[in-house]
Amino acid sequence: MLNPNLKLNPSIFNEGVEKETTRKGFGLGLLQAGEADKNVVALCADLTESTQMNLFAEKFPKRFIEAGVAEQNLVTIGSGMAAAGKIPFCGSYAIFNPGRNWEQIRTTIAYNDRPVKIIGSHAGITVGADGGSHQALEDIALMRVIPNIEVFSPCDVIEAKKITLEIAKTNKPAYLRLARDKTPIITTEETPFEINKAEIFWMPDVGLAQVGIITTGEMVYNALLAAKELETEGIKTKVMNLATIKPIDKNAIITLAKECKAIVTVEDHQIAGGMGSAVAEVLAQNYPVPIEFIGVQDKFGQSGTPQELIEHYGLGMKDIKKAVKKVLKRKTS
Amino acid sequence: MAFLSDEKIKILQKKANDIRQSIIEMLVEAKSGHTAGALGMADIFTLFYFHILKHNPKDPFWEKRDKLILSNGHICPVLYATMAHAGYFPMDELKTLRKFGTRLQGHPHREYLPFLETSSGPLGSGLSQAIGMALADKIDEKDKDRFIYCFMSDGELDEGNSWEAIMFAGKRKLHNLITIVDRNNIQIDGNTEKIIPLEPLADKWRAFNWHVIEVSGHDFKSLNEAVEKAQEMLEKPTVIIAHTIPGKGVKEFERDYKWHGIAPNKEQGELALKELQNA
Numbered sequence: 183m184l185n186p187n188l189k190l191n192p193s194i195f196n197e198g199v200e201k202e203t204t205r206k207g208f209g210l211g212l213l214q215a216g217e218a219d220k221n222v223v224a225l226c227a228d229l230t231e232s233t234q235m236n237l238f239a240e241k242f243p244k245r246f247i248e249a250g251v252a253e254q255n256l257v258t259i260g261s262g263m264a265a266a267g268k269i270p271f272c273g274s275y276a277i278f279n280p281g282r283n284w285e286q287i288r289t290t291i292a293y294n295d296r297p298v299k300i301i302g303s304h305a306g307i308t309v310g311a312d313g314g315s316h317q318a319l320e321d322i323a324l325m326r327v328i329p330n331i332e333v334f335s336p337c338d339v340i341e342a343k344k345i346t347l348e349i350a351k352t353n354k355p356a357y358l359r360l361a362r363d364k365t366p367i368i369t370t371e372e373t374p375f376e377i378n379k380a381e382i383f384w385m386p387d388v389g390l391a392q393v394g395i396i397t398t399g400e401m402v403y404n405a406l407l408a409a410k411e412l413e414t415e416g417i418k419t420k421v422m423n424l425a426t427i428k429p430i431d432k433n434a435i436i437t438l439a440k441e442c443k444a445i446v447t448v449e450d451h452q453i454a455g456g457m458g459s460a461v462a463e464v465l466a467q468n469y470p471v472p473i474e475f476i477g478v479q480d481k482f483g484q485s486g487t488p489q490e491l492i493e494h495y496g497l498g499m500k501d502i503k504k505a506v507k508k509v510l511k512r513k514t515s
Numbered sequence: 516m517a518f519l520s521d522e523k524i525k526i527l528q529k530k531a532n533d534i535r536q537s538i539i540e541m542l543v544e545a546k547s548g549h550t551a552g553a554l555g556m557a558d559i560f561t562l563f564y565f566h567i568l569k570h571n572p573k574d575p576f577w578e579k580r581d582k583l584i585l586s587n588g589h590i591c592p593v594l595y596a597t598m599a600h601a602g603y604f605p606m607d608e609l610k611t612l613r614k615f616g617t618r619l620q621g622h623p624h625r626e627y628l629p630f631l632e633t634s635s636g637p638l639g640s641g642l643s644q645a646i647g648m649a650l651a652d653k654i655d656e657k658d659k660d661r662f663i664y665c666f667m668s669d670g671e672l673d674e675g676n677s678w679e680a681i682m683f684a685g686k687r688k689l690h691n692l693i694t695i696v697d698r699n700n701i702q703i704d705g706n707t708e709k710i711i712p713l714e715p716l717a718d719k720w721r722a723f724n725w726h727v728i729e730v731s732g733h734d735f736k737s738l739n740e741a742v743e744k745a746q747e748m749l750e751k752p753t754v755i756i757a758h759t760i761p762g763k764g765v766k767e768f769e770r771d772y773k774w775h776g777i778a779p780n781k782e783q784g785e786l787a788l789k790e791l792q793n794a
Contacts (some may be wrong), residue, residue: 223654244654255679258640262584265633266655270647286676289637290644295626420745 184406185389189372190383194403195410201364203304204400207339208360209234211346212271216242221349223263225249225272226255233273233303233360239297253283257291257298264296276302276359284324287490291355292330299349300325305358307478307495308400308488310363318482318495320403323455325357332378333428335359335449335457337402338368341425352377361450363488365400369422378439382423382430382438384409391420393506393513394438397422397448398457401476401497405448408502419506427457435464444475444513446505450497453477472512474505517768519566519739520525526535527735531561533763535793537609539598543784545613548621549775551761552590555699558598558733559757560734567742569661572602572736575630579662582629582632582648586641587668587697588622595619602631623659639674642694644685649752656738658691662746665694671692671781673711678723684752685724695746697732699761732757764791 183244184190216222216238224238225247238279239246249256253274276347279302280287290407291298305318326333336342342360349356368383369375374438384406385391402423409419423439424431439445444466447458458475465471480494492498527666533559537739542548564570569581584677585594592612595650599606604618611617618628633644652658666769671677684692700707707713717727726748738757745753760769765787768779779787 191561223651247650249683250679252679252683254640254676255643255646258643258676258680258685259650261633261640261649262644262649264647264653265644266652267647268647268654286640286643287636289634290640294634513536 183385185382185385185415187382188383189375191367191370194312194366194368196405199366201366202339203361203364203372204339204342205234205360205362207283207336207342208301208346208358209237211343212489213237213383215350216245219269219350221269222269223247223268223270225256225260225270225466226251227251227274229510230276230425233301235273235427240478243309250346252374253278254286257283257300260298261290261296262296264298265294269297269299269398271299271382273301273514275316276305277495278472279317280319280321280324281355283351288328292328295330296355297353298355300355300357302357302408304362306361306399307358307483307497308361308363308450309493310415310488310491312484313485314482319452319478319483320455320459321357321461322427322449323459326435326460327455329420330355331428332356332426333359335397335399336424337423337426338365340367340369340373343376345377348377360397361400363400366403368406378426378429378431379381380422380424380426380434382420383423386413386418387417388421391418392487393444393446393510394418394422394442394466395419395446395448395502395506396424396435396438396461398423399450404492404497404499408499408506411499412503422475424457430460431465432464432468435457435461436469438439439465439469439471444509445471446476447500448476448497448502451477453479472509476505476510516565519736523566524735527561527565529641530565532555532761532764532791532794534561534593534600535597536721537600537606538592539779539784539787539791540751541592541596541612542778543781544610546778548592548613549589549776550768550778551701551771552587552591552697552699553593554765554768555732555761555763556590556593556666557758557763558735559695559738560593562735562738563664564597564601566739572601575603579660581664583649583664583721584641584645584648584668585623585635585666587638587671588635589665591619591623597734599768601777616670616769619760637738638668638671639676640676641667642680645692645694646680647691650687652691661723663692665692667694668698669696669698669713672713674720681720681725689752690749694754696754696756697759698756701761701775703775705772708772717756724751726751726753727756728753729756729758732759764794766790
């Protein structure tokens with residue numbers, strides 16, 4: 183069942199569940215953060231509407247900086263503005279930001295410990311038709327390996343807005359990963375949200391879970407669908423939403439592993455270095471259990487609809503169910 | 516800006532010579548580091564820290580200070596030596612350059628030396644950061660109170676990030692931003708015009724809507740006048756292309772690209788110090 187304490191969207195499993203993009207949530211959050219704090223500024227690399235920064239740009243034209251198609255300049259200007267007391271949000275597609283400007287982010291933002299917020303939209307295979315060149319499948323790995331930077335991956339529009347508002351208040355560099363496509367709205371405004379804290383979205387009606395599914399971003403919905411079907415097949419799972427990938431909520435992950443003794447991780451990212459790797463690092467050191475990883479397996483993407491690509495690259499509900507059953511076997515064998 | 520008298524120039528020349536000696540001593544002690552650019556920029560650093568900059572070494576975070584961003588962090592021996600001579604930290608500390616636990620990291624890092632305006636080393640990103648600071652001052656209407664200075668090398672103009680920055684600053688007419696390019700014509704692999712030709716360099720900056728001044732990097736009077744002109748320009752950002760002699764002050768090191776990234780050994784250091792002391 184959905185965790186009753188979290189006031190999640192009760193119509194999440196309905197056919198006509200409302201959908202919206204996480205980038206819209208970011209755009210709304212940025213606007214609100216800008217209203218709350220005049221030091222919030224936004225910089226964009228020629229993708230103002232795509233990143234939904236237009237909402238901020240229209241309201242605060244003097245605090246919006248168009249950098250042109252120059253992602254290295256985008257974030258280094260951000261670093262300079264942060265040095266002068268601003269809270270810069272630097273937005274572009276994740277493939278370029280942090281894909282193209284990684285060293286500038288490392289040196290001028292993270293090494294300098296400047297509170298610049300890197301916004302990578304259109305992340306993941308679900309970018310779809312634009313094809314493999316534009317599908318960032320490496321960004322979580324690129325960002326979480328750098329000291330000082332916090333990494334966030336919201337599951338829906340509402341969570342994206344909440345994270346945006348939170349990171350506008352922290353004095354740390356941050357990376358926020360956003361998807362292109364509209365995805366089902368899982369949480370509500372009333373869902374409690376605490377930065378750096380993982381939440382269990384799905385749990386067995388009674389008793390302990392047999393497998394823990396840890397997931398992030400737009401894949402949370404697929405994981406919930408899988409959990410619901412597995413329940414009807416008599417397999418009890420818990421689904422954890424890991425919206426903060428770094429710093430990682432070790433206690434929550436270890437607690438889940440202790441209960442289930444088997445874990446499946448699910449993300450729209452390369453398996454190498456991604457969220458699942460971060461989970462594995464925690465468990466290997468603290469409470470080793472069998473883990474199955476759902477993610478892209480060392481391949482580039484291609485054109486197609488998000489759904490076609492999710493199925494082709496093995497990230498769909500069926501794949502999650504298969505992985506749960508596989509890890510269950512490994513656990514008992 | 517204060518008038519630069521002939522007497523003051525003599526004092527500055529003496530100070531620059533002292534700073535060059537400190538640079539040699541530091542590099543010999545560290546056994547590694549960058550000699551040519553550090554010696555070549557000693558006059559410019561001296562002029563700024565002892566005449567041009569609005570700053571207070573006893574209050575390094577003074578809100579109204581001018582900001583100086585060193586983009587090519589590898590020439591930090593001259594930055595550290597000048598800061599020590601200006602009173603930011605004890606002269607003794609210069610001996611710790613590049614050693615474990617030092618505040619004077621091999622390339623500047625503000626986590627260790629917090630009153631640096633930025634950390635640097637990887638080339639081509641200092642100008643963008645200076646632009647960010649200049650933009651923030653414009654937004655906050657502080658652009659009349661102070662200048663943002665960026666010191667950069669000619670070699671790092673190979674970097675695409677540099678040109679992204681140059682194009683952007685031209686567009687935004689950032690008159691509160693003044694850049695000094697250390698035009699010493701060398702980089703690690705050889706002369707700049709052999710590696711990736713930069714000329715016609717002044718024309719390139721002009722084409723990107725900058726106010727360009729070319730000047731000798733060792734002539735205090737002309738340099739000071741150039742900075743004055745830059746400060747008076749209200750329409751555009753200014754770049755001062757300062758022609759310097761890499762290794763300046765020690766004949767054996769001068770104009771030789773091989774001294775870009777190495778330090779003198781003890782013997783070479785002693786000879787260099789003697790030459791500087793007799794200058």
